[in-house]
Structure formats: C-alpha cells, structure tokens
Amino acid sequence: MNFFKGWDKVVSEIPEFLTAFLCVTVWVAIVGTLLALTIGIVVGLMSSSKNKFIRFIVRVYVEFFQNTPILIQIFFIYLALPAFGVRLHEMTIAIMIVSLYHGAYISEIVRSGVESVPKGQYEAAESQGFSHIQSMVYIVLPQTIRLILPPLTSQIVALFKNTSVLQVIAGGDLMYVAASWAGYTGITAPPYLIAAVLYFSICYPLTCLSRYFEKKNEAGYVQKKSKDPAILQLEGGALDV
C-alpha cells in the first residue's frame, strides 16, 4: 500500500471536504470562540472576586477543564446527556465543549492580565474620583486587553484545531469527513493532508497575528511619528527638556 497513492480519487471529494470545513468546523470555531471569550472574561473577572465561595467554584471549573483530556469531556457530555433525557445536536455539544474547555484557559489569561496591572493604576484612578467599575473600564481593562491579545489569539488557534474532537462523536466536521473517507477507501494520506492544509490556512494567519501583537507589546505605548510639520517643529524645538 502506497502512502501517497489515490490523489486522483480524492480530488473529486474536495468540495465535500470544503463543505464540512466551512459549515461545521469553521462555524463551530466561530461560535465556540465567541462563547469561550465570554466565559473566559466573566470567569476571569470572577476569580479576582472578594467572595471566597465564588473563587472556589471558579477554581473547580478551571482545574477540571484544564486537567482532563478534551476527548473525555466530549464523550462524557455526549453519553451522559441522553441518560438525563437531553438530546443535543453534535455541533451544539462540540460548541459547548470547546467553549468550556478554552473558556477555562482564557479565564486564567484574563485573571493574570488583570493582576499584572500595577496597584498604582487603581490608586491613581481612585484618587481622581473614579469608581471601581470606571477604573476597570477606562484604565485597567484597556491595558489588560493589549497585554493578553497574544495568548488569547493562541487560544483561538488551539480552539480551532480542537473542533476536530467532533470526529469522535460523528459530528460531520472536516476531520470526520477526512477520517471516514480514508476509512472506506483505504486511501489514507491524501485526505488527511488536505484536511491539514485547510486547518493550516486559518490557523497560520492567526498565529502570525498573535506574533504581531507580541511585537507591538514589546515596543510598549509609543507615539506614532507625526507628519504634521507644526508638531514636528514643536517637538524639535524642545531640546531644553
């Protein structure tokens, strides 16, 4: 059996691959990302709550989802829910799982981001008369967001790839279509390679974006060079300070 045989046969299947990719994988990833971000931000802010009970619940959630394989989580939901009489579409289950799983990671990113803003920033805000919520909105969160954009983007990449857990519950996503096609034709490498190329086409640009955010953070907050001659002159004339 030649690993690289069968390209002629797989070509005609490409539209089917693309449909599974766009209608299932990409869709689950988009909805999953939005939900994961929502969960991550809410839970991340909750984890700096003063209430011990809230912090305890948050820890349980985060530790559970971070320390068990996502495959077990999806099986668990897929098999457990019918026992309670709940029937959900495979895509719904996948969206639930990827958003809960990555929401746990994102909440930790958000928490560390908020904690990394120095105490002096809150104090300056408070000394100006800002309420706690106003200080968060105008001063702390804008700094946090910029700081956490790189790891956040990496999480979105990971989430995108993890939509492939749909395969194990026959969810009709790209991975499932590739695997099942490989299964009944015995042609293995080409479908998986096509799937890899499709995943790569979305994930690679996102990874580059993450790197771009990182570079921007290294530079810190700096002025864009102004082209306005009046301002240039003003800045140029300021050699005494």
Added chain:
Amino acid sequence: MIQLQNINKSFGDVQVLKDVNLQVKEGEKLVILGPSGSGKSTTIRCMNFLEEPTSGLVGIDGEIVTKRNKNKIVGEKMSMVFQQFNLYPHKTVLENLTLAPIKIKKIKKWDAEEKAMYFLEKVGLEHKAHAYPQELSGGQQQRVAIARALVANTKIILFDEPTSALDPEMVKEVLDVMVDLAKENITMVCVTHEMGFARQVADRVIFMDDGQIIEEGKPNEFFDHPQTERAKQFLSKIM
C-alpha cells in the same frame, strides 16, 4: 480643610497609625516628615481614603468621608501625586490630563483639552502633549502627574514622596514646579525628605515616628530647635 480625628490604622497585626489627630487649614502648606515606617504615607493616604482607617474620622470641609461618598468627595476636593507617578501608560500625556474631567466631570473634550494644555504649559511640557508616559523621563512624568492633579481644579493636593523615585538630577525640576504651586491658594500636604523644600514652602512641619505625631511647628523652629530626642536624631542623620 482636612481633619483627621483619632485615626488608627492597622495592617493585620501591625498598627501603623496610633490615634493621629491633625487639622490642615485651607491654603496651608503642610510637610510631613519622619523616618520610613513612621506612618507618614499612611496618614496622607487616609486623607483621600486610599487607606480606610481602622477607626477614627476623616473630614473634608466639614463632611465626613465614608466608603460610600469617597469617590464623590475625593473627586471634587482633592488630587494626589504619587511617588511612582502612576500615569496611565496607555494614554497620551494629554489624555492622562483629560480622562477624569471628561469621564467624571462630563466636561466637553475640547474644553478639557484646552485646560489641559494650559497646565501642561505651566509645568513646561506642552510639547509632550501627544507623547506617551514611557517616552518621558521620570522628572517629566512627575511634572505631568502634577499637571494632572492641577487640571482637576481641586483645592487640596496631596504629595506622597513626589521626588523619592527620581534620579537626583531630576529632583529640582519637580521641586521647582511645586515651589511655584505653593504660591497659589492651594492646600498642599506633602510627605517628603526634601528638607530644603520643607523650609522654603511649608507653613507647618509635622514629625512622625512609630505611627504618632510627636512634634510639630514652623519649619525654622523645627529644623533649628527640634524639641524631641527622636527628631534631633532624625535631623542629625539627614542634614
């Protein structure tokens, strides 16, 4: 007017303020001196409720400050300049000055900017309006922080060791601005180690040790004839 009445403050088991009583009159320039750990910073931070006293009352212009009304009273009546400047790094110099007026006092952006430029000029930094804090030297950042305090138009400005984090050659530019400021009818409370500044601008000096005010007086009296042994010791070490 600022009134501190029987202020006690503890952090855990450590009592850092012990029954502090203090009154600062309108327009007065008060300098708080003392060795580190004596409670000077905590005292000034109780005035604007950055630290909530464990017991005792803080009164500003006759109104008692509580957790509930502190944002309003602090926002209207007092500003603070910090040791570490605490400028907002994600905002330009101009935005640092206009953020609170626009968001809290609901002043129009244009008016807020005009006023901000006036005070930036006052501290000699109008040409840095569009720079970000990290692009400025420490001394320049602290001058921006002072301008940010001025733009709020509050009658009281609290200075918490404003020159302690600066390189020696930048101390003067900040002190010059503060000396200038002292000519105006603003109440200034200043925790500092700059004895020259204290002598020059203070109406009154208080000396703290171990969480208590142990001596107070006119600057010349205090520096030339300290009464307590502790103050003599302190002055002999730093002069």
